Amino acid sequence: MELVVAVCAPTSSWPTEELYGLTSQARRAGTSVPANIAEGYGRESRNAYQQFLWIAQGSLKELETHLLVAQRIGIGDLEGITPLLQQSESVGKLLRLLIRKLSGEPA
Secondary structure, eight states, X not given: OHHHHHHHHHHTTSOGGGTTTHHHHHHHHHHHHXXXXXXXXXXXXXXHHHHHHHHHHHHHHHHHHHHHHXXXXXXXXXXXXXXXXXXHXXXXXXXXXXXXXXXXXXX
16 A cells, blocks of 8 residues: 555646546556455455455556656656656565465465
């Protein structure tokens, strides 16, 4: 959830014409990560939990893509986006480790 909070600050300074476009998409993708983790955990089934963790991983990649697009089109600066990408990478590593642990694969 810290990543979601971190995404909100820089996206609030993106142009207002992106409010219902890239800004909204980045925030939704970011919010989807912890929401899917929680929903999967709430299913009380290992298989369901893993499936929702994979969905969370996909949302994380979607967020990274939105951030990179924002940087490339010039609405997000490198100083604001780089820490978010680093934090996203860290979350992704944790997700992959958890998925491996639940599937019985060696970490």
